[in-house]
Amino acid sequence: MTELPAIVVDMTSPVPPFEQIRAQFFTLISNGVLHRNDRLPPVRQLAADLRLAVGTTARAYRELEAAGLVRTRRGGGTRVLTSQAAPPERRAALVHERARAFVQQARLLGATDSDLIAAVNDVLG
């Protein structure tokens, strides 16, 4: 079963957490992983799960709203406004590009083909 991806925040990154969250939601929406009218996690729940201040996740949502990607309604939560399903070939190209970058990075660490496959299988569970 394919699960929805998790939102990941790297606290050691120079990119502020709110921007990391905004960028991941932007990718999810602009590639059609999140569809029109899909609901985003509540701001407080996302903040609690990520151990961040509520203001941090709220700012990420405000930025998405300002970009016209989501709309927040009192009592209705935050929902995706646009539906931008990426063409399959574009999505495949993007996945390929990410895979190439992953392999390149892993090779620099001395990983073999079997190491790479084992790592991917491990992450997939």
Next chain:
Amino acid sequence: MIQVNQVAAAVAGFLAVLVLAAGGAVLARAWLAPPSLAGGMVAESVPTPRRVILWRIAGLVVGLAGGYLVSNVNLGIGIGPLLSMPVIGGGVLAGVLVGELTAPGPGRTPTRQAQLEIRQVTDYLPRRMLILVGFISALLALVLCVTTLVAVPDDLGRAGRALSVVCADGTTSQRSPWPGIYYSAPTAVVVLLGFILAALTVRRIARRPRVSTDSASRALEDAIRRQTAFTVSAAYGVLVAGPLTGIGLISGLTLLDNCGPLMVHAGGWALVAIGVGALVALCWFMLAILFPRLTGPPPFPEPSEG
């Protein structure tokens, strides 16, 4: 010189303490047993919520002690015993809430993850028990409204503590105690406070941060949350079924012990039936609090096929 009955009393007391201690040990052992997934797997990333369960036990003990104290405090004629069950339910609710508030959350690690999910209260509440608890609450509200409306002051002028019935021969008969405003007001206040406490607790159960995002840990966490919500529902059930038992039985028996027409006796039997039904539900709710793993939802979902 030591009397035989003193020795017997001492032995009986010792045995009672032994039985209570053994019962407490069995309960603690059952409650603190580490949770596992179906098939014997243990999700290592989810810590055993020992602290959560200890708070729950503390809440139950405080509730039982509080219920005993309240039933012996002079709050008004019969008000103490009426409020003892809500105090027990309130103690359990408070224990669960404190346990949830102090539950271990995800660590402050450099890399943090959050699942794209919306956790709602309704995802965790047991539907059947919720229907039962809702029905009992509505019944309690209805009975209290009716008994309050028909109540009159008692012979000492205390408002809403008696019932006046005109007998077939034209004479007036007054019976007391009757659950008028004298009893319904404190009951309503305590039930309302309990409802607010239960609502806060289930909201916390849903909103408490996830410890881990892997699917096995999430399944285990959700099972634990469902069990906790089951305990909260049962505690709120005690909170409403306790007063309904007392009010139903007392008002029903008062109506039966009356010279009124047949309709009054029919109402008496209906109230006795409500009281007995509430008593059965009360016993079930207490069992559900004490033995959540026996009476609650399946602790951990079986893995889906295919």
